[in-house]
Amino acid sequence: MKLFSTRFISGAALAMALSVAPAAFARTPVDQLVIGTSLAQVLSLDPQQGTEVKTQEILANTYDRLVQFSGEEGYAIRPQLAESWEVDDTGITFHLRDATFASGNPVTAADVVFSLTRLIMMDQSAAANLKNVGYTPETIADLISAPDEKTFRIEMTDSVIPESLLYRLAGGTASVVDSAVVKEHVSNDDYGNAWLRTNTAGSGPFVLRRWTPNDVVLLEANEQYWDGAPAMRRVIMRHAPESQAARLMLERGDIDVANALTAPDVLTFTDKEGFSIDEVKTGGYYVLSMNAGREPLSNPLVREAIAYGIDYQGIADTILGPYGRPRNVPVPEDFEGAIDNPDWSFQPERARELLAEAGYADGFDLTLKTIAQTPRVDMATAIQASLADIGINVSIQQGNGSDIVASHRARDFDLLIPQTGAFMPTALGSIDNFVTNPDNALEANNAGNFVWRSAWDIPELNAMRNEANGERDDARRLELLRQMQEMFIAQKPAVLPMFERFEPIVISERVHGYEGHPWSLTRLDDVTKTED
């Protein structure tokens, strides 16, 4: 026994010693793509439930939608499962291509009907963009149909134009699931949600092989994919929550793409040989929400003073870097129909005058709530410093996502820093969050609405928003959008856009064809890799 132990121990010691000898420079294999990211918020892979940004990249590759778009072709809507479609006065008719799910079942119009019904009936956040234009549990059955196996038809409501309906159908939440497979896994009327949270049933170029929460997502090529098997045999998404560690892994060649780096770490790759930075435009914003239901923020002069009291350029230069650029209009400056920025640069003198005019010459105290995450915490600190300059004493309260979002939903804050996304890459899509508030009453309890949460009552803007959403004439719609932006600024917004939001991605030059998507629906079937 003793002899065995000694031998065993020395054998094990030798094995360990050999193992820690310097490794050869290990690069990722040429047929596997490795993405370093943060999987912390990925709670569900059910396409009709998971809305988190990093979830979208997984859904984008395991499922197909009827249509798609990318930044490459000016955000134009292109075919995906639908080979073609016709728009008429009352709706859109889609003609599906011959495609099969990973299970081998053919993709039919009945699957599309099933998926969209499922989305609306499950009634979670994922359904918001279709629900807010009239596709509700009460109406959905009458609005969608499958005239035959390869034809899908959706009727338009009065609140939606074809363009905006197509963008809504291009979203990750409109992914088409394999109805036969999902129905097999329904339990307790949950529409198969419990099963689909951790499994996939799609027709996309990859299949989910393994998902270990907060560790790794393994996707394997779907050899049967209708557009041909992808070049990558495997895609590995590795949870690398610590930015500096992820940066080192990218530099060493252990990962090929990093999309959760802090601003300083992204900047170290500027001009570094062998890497490129893709600053993906989201169309969304970092916002300062002010509670207009509370004194003194109910006073437009005070809100304007705050708009003059923030050092946007300073924050952009020192904190946001590749993550954002200053902009106070809720339409990105290069979108068609965008107006010029108002003169809300940092002007403490002007801000103090406005405060005096409002009757607050001696200033006042406010709290500022923010999620304890970079870059929002640093942004909060900078805002605190510059508002102190104009006599407003801000105390910062940090919390986790659930805390802060719950406070936001309950109108329980003075100031709060949320972020938005654009539900479509157009002026209408980006402004929508900022000008929609059908009923500001407390009893309306419209906690899912961004403007309601700030108790900002905007009946005229809301009416114009509804009109624009149903306006089919492009020129007239753009004119309405310009007027809405002017009116938004004139009313001194309680939801103040501060910075356009970007998602920087650092990519190794070994990777070709990786194109960041505004909604993180980055498709990987065309990605290839080279040895060097």
Add this chain to the structure above:
Amino acid sequence: MTEFSLIELGKRLGQLVLSLFVLLVVTFVIGRVMPTDPVGAIVGELADPAALEAMRARLGLDLPLYQQFWIYLMGLLHGDLGNAILTGNPVMQDLRAAFPATLELATLAVILSTLIGVPLGMTAAFFRDTWIDRLARILSLVGHSIPVFWFGIVGLVIFYASLSWVGGPGRVDIYLEGLVEPRTGLLLIDSLWAGDWEVFRSAVHHIILPAAILAYSAMAYITRMTRSFTLEQLNQDYVVAARAKGASNWRILAGHILPNIAVQLVTILAISYGSLLEGAVVTEIVFSWPGIGQYMTNALMIGDMNAILATTLIIGAIFMMLNFLSDLAYLVLDPRTREVAS
């Protein structure tokens, strides 16, 4: 063991169960009164209040607190810790997957820290105020005062990024992920079991740095304590007698002092092991190590109570078990405690 110490043992076990129950009650109450609302995380930020309420009812969070606790307790007695919101899996299944990663890391760290810390502490005490003693003191002061987080990053920059001596974050090179069937969950053992030399080699490369960094902070404590235990012994008559008889330094340290401080050592090693299992949190984040530390951090971020309760219970139970075992070790290793007990 005498009858009396069996009774004593039973009493201790009873105390252990009671302590666990108190821990459970306290964690449960704190967790339920926390402002964090996991339901928002599930249904999403834009959901209607009605959808939120429906989900709350589905999870049983609308029931009175005592009823929720009763349901939880009954589940627990049947070995059911509920489902995690974070992953959708039963918490038990998640813990089975996450715990071995932490266990592997902490065990290697405690072995390393003991192998270095105990001899170093003893030598430092024996050669008090010489350069060895000063070196040991500096080493333990540094290990004690520098944050593990900083050590982790610096270690990665030097040994991973610059020298390429060790693997980077994660348990194994990324392209080797998922090749070995998890049987024990301990990757070093599983890869040897499967005979996959490449995965084993990669796993060793990846564990060595985080384990060394964890071990260093534990070693600081072990060295300091061992040094003071040894100092207490050096003036004892038996050491003076051994010296007078001409025993070698080695014989005095290993043959005389070590057995006498063994009991105290067992206690501090147990404490270190417990803290390593619990304190791997920061290391796990820096090194993307998928253990319970990282699991718990993420659960806390969204207020996933079932996951938080389960990890708290596990960590509490480990601490109490280690305490219990070190008390047992006293009885076994130190005859004096047995005599007093009987």
